[in-house]
Amino acid sequence: MTKLLAGILCSLMFAPCAYADEGMWVLSMLSKRSQKQMKALGLKLNAKQLYNPDGPSFKDAIVSFGGFCSGVVVSPDGLVFTNHHCGYGSIQEHSAPDHDYLKNGFVARTYKEELPNPDLHVSFLIRTEDVTQRVKALLTDDMGLRRRQHVVDSVSRAIEKEAVAGNKLLRAEVASYYQGNEFYLSIYKDYKDVRLVYAPPSSLGKLGGDTDNWMWPRHTCDFSVFRIYAGPDNEPAEYSPENKPYQASAYAPVSLKGYEEGDFCMTMGYPGSTERYLSSFGVDERMKTSNAAMIQIRGIKQDIWTSYMEQDDATRIKYASKFASSSNYWKNSIGMNQSIADLGVIGQKQALENRLRTWIAQHPDMQKKYGTMLPALEQAYKSRFNASHARSFFYESLLGSAELPRFVINFLQLRVNDMTPEMKEQTLKTYEGKYADMDLNIDKEVFATMLKTYAEVVPAEKYHPSLYQTVAQEFGGDFKAYVDSLYAHTAFTTLDGLKRFLANDTTFNLRQDPMTQVAVSLIQAYNGIADESGKDDEVVALNESKLCDALREMEIDRDFYPDANSTLRMSYGVVKSYDPLDAVHYNYYTTTQGILEKAKKGAQNSDYYIQPEVLKLFNGNYGRYGNKQGDMNTCFLSTNDITGGNSGSGMFNGKGELIGLAFDGNWEAMSGDIVFSPKLQRCIGVDIRYVLYVIENYGHADRLINELKLK
Incomplete structure (x- = not known):
């Protein structure tokens, strides 16, 4: 069957299948057919080089970054490349008006200057195992959704506990695949000392902002650099000044050669969620x-x-x-x-x-x-x-x-009597940062506006929390007046309320605090809505699972990949342009010329503003990072499958050399979480040569360039 015919059939079926460019494949489940397709497209590595649970392999250079993005290890000393928007929260936490790393960027000149991030971690996959039979052995067809989920959770916890056998350095997680029809166990090692090393100025790292988000052409230098630190035995350890850079068992070499249209391209990362079935x-x-x-x-x-x-x-x-x-x-x-x-x-x-x-x-x-x-x-x-x-x-x-009501809802779920002093201290540290990043005047305006908006969009009073009665009876329907009074009388507008709650302060009547009453009102109303649809939710869950199973049975000889679920996946395809509309062609790469063109619009659109000292970088002298035309590529397109969580995924050529970092999908195929469109769907990546040029010429961070294995 020709590739064209295969593509047509896949389009007609409209189900996840083995189209060469489609799929978020589990490395331990790669079929012979998929391996053959990858080889035909240009992959030089074999399956064991990609995934080997018994020794170093390519998977050991890929990390889940914070549980919400992906990253790639690029040096023997634990240097990690990810996206700027993935590191954005950490960069923001270290920023202040007098040292605005968001605006001006950041570079650590030495190991000592690398900045710790207490709430950040990276995870390495150790191995994946099929545990479907163990889980499904206790499930019956007549089980309701809640009972079924309870059994799945109980069996999964037992499998996870057994898998790590008390090893505190490992974490086990059982996840469902194919809409709950299969289950796999993954073993991870989490490193919790991750430090900020380099960030470009946001005028490059976020160039285009909301205007260009999900769009092509792009010129965003969407990267940031972190380093993993470990204890003296190279194992995970809590932050300590004595920790040393992690000694990587595998890391990705970096290509300066670039790519041409039609070249093989592979991505590896931790895509969050799709619903292709x-x-x-x-x-x-x-x-x-x-x-x-x-x-x-x-x-x-x-x-x-x-x-x-x-x-x-x-x-x-x-x-x-x-x-x-x-x-x-x-x-x-x-x-x-x-x-x-x-x-x-x-x-x-x-x-x-x-x-x-x-x-x-x-x-x-x-x-x-x-x-x-x-x-x-x-x-x-x-x-x-x-x-x-x-x-x-x-x-x-x-x-x-609104943030404050959400904080209190979270507080009410804490089992204070079961918390150790260390757990209480960590909770206070976490919320100290959250309170520091909240402006009460903004939060009040947001909450008042949202209360009013919800009542307008959902007028049925049976879906309204009881607090709406208070607003009507005591404040004459004035949401602003209600929220002003609420925030004026709660103990939770500062961290003091949480401190008193965690300390079991007998003078603090939690139930009488007005924000506690709001939180309870919201929880009860939300649960009531969920209860109304409970029986229908069960029918939907059961039959969506059956639908996935039926599709796989109907095409039993076809390779089907599971939906993304934040586990390690590989996608393969080629570097490729596309035609979004009649008579419109989008080239497969952009250059610095586009940066200069967009910068001219900076006075009218702040998303395109670039500081003059940053703009001087694009002077035509790109050296080894330039292309054959004397310019420099900035971003490029491939047919790789991508969704949220893939951000920061390494993009590799057939030899396994890093050519870019995936950071976005394209506007014309925004339904990609539900269906893959081979003609239109593209993965947008930042060219690794653009990244290295900015590291070397804006931050003058030669020490980082010298760590890399450049090919």
Whole structure:
């Protein structure tokens, strides 16, 4: 079968399959077919070189960065490259108006100047094992969703405990794959002493800002550099000035050769979540509930934040990381809904489901197994829509926007009597940073606005928390007056409330604190909404799992990859341009010429502003980092599969040499979490030569360049 025909069939099926450019593959599950495809595309490494649980292999150079991004080890002394937006929170924490590392960048000249980050860790995968039979042996078809999840959790905890056998240096985690049809155990080693080494100025690391986010062409130098530290035995250790740079068992060499269109490209990282097997009913619901809530609510919240951030540098620094995180998925939801509509995703999903119906009808044994699956899904999604809509807007507006109510909700879940003094101290340290990054005036305005907005979007009073009665009866419906009074009378506007709570202060009546009452009101209302849709949720979960199983049975000879679930995955493809519209062609790389063009717009659009001293870097003298035309490549495109969590993933050529860092997907294929579109979907990466040029010429950090194995 030709590659073109295979691609057409995959498109018609609209299900995850072994199309050469599609898939987030588990290294321990690589089929012979996938290995053959990778070799044909240009991979020179074999499967054991990629993944070997019994010795060093390529996987040992890849880290989960903080549990929310990816990174690649690039030196024998534990140097890690990841994205600027992945390190953004750490850079922000070390910044202040008099040393603004967000604005001006940061470089550590010596090991001693490298900055520790107490809340940051990196994880290495040790091995992955199939434990499906052990988990499913205790599951029965008549189990309800909650009972089933309880059994899965109990068995998983037992497997995890057994796997590490008291080894405190290891962490075990059982995760579900293929919508709960299979289960795999992963063993990790977490290093908790991770220090900031280098950050470019944000005018490069975030060049284009929200304007360019998810767009092509890009010129963003989206990287930051950290270093892993270890104890004297090279094992994980809590931060100590005595710790030494981690001695890596594997690290990636760095290529200065670059790439051409059609060259093999491989990414490795920890993608967060995809829903490629989701039914047409599920896609429709996501558009109208969670995506719609993110678009509307986050847009309002970000406008409030922006109005304060533009007035004061200290506030800008405080809210920079929170704004970037919120904005990222706000724009993602906008693009996803648009892409689902433009690409006709729901219609294509329906075509696949009709094909599945025909296959089921032709096989009596399949009728017994799957005959009620699709009708049950359709009815359950329809039945729960109002509750799902309310739940999505409730979460975004009342649980996910104002910070102080969310803090107190988290406090109420602490089991204070079971906490050791060390645990209490760590909790105080964590929230000391959170309080420092919160402005009460901003938080009050956000909460008042969100209370009003939620009532407008979800008018049904049965979905309103009881605090709305207080607002109506005692404040005449004035949300601002209510919130002003609330914040004026709670003990939680400072860290003092948490301290008294953790100390079991008998003079502190937790139940009478007005913010505690708000937190309880929110929790009860949210749980009530969840209870309303509980039975439908069970039907949806059970039959979405069956749908995934049915698709795999219908095409039993095809390789199917599991949805992303924050475990280590590999994607393979090629460097490639694309045509987003009729008569429009996007080249597969950008150059510094685009930086200069965008900088001219800096006066009108702050996303393109570059400080004059930074702009001087792009003078045409690029030396060994330049391209054949005398310019320098900045970013490039590949057909690799990408989603959130992949940020910071290394992009490698066929020899396993680092050619870039993945940092984004493209606007035309924002439905990529639900369906892979081979014609349009692209992974955007920053060229590693651009990264090295900025390290060497802006930070003059030759010591870092000298650590690398340059090819």
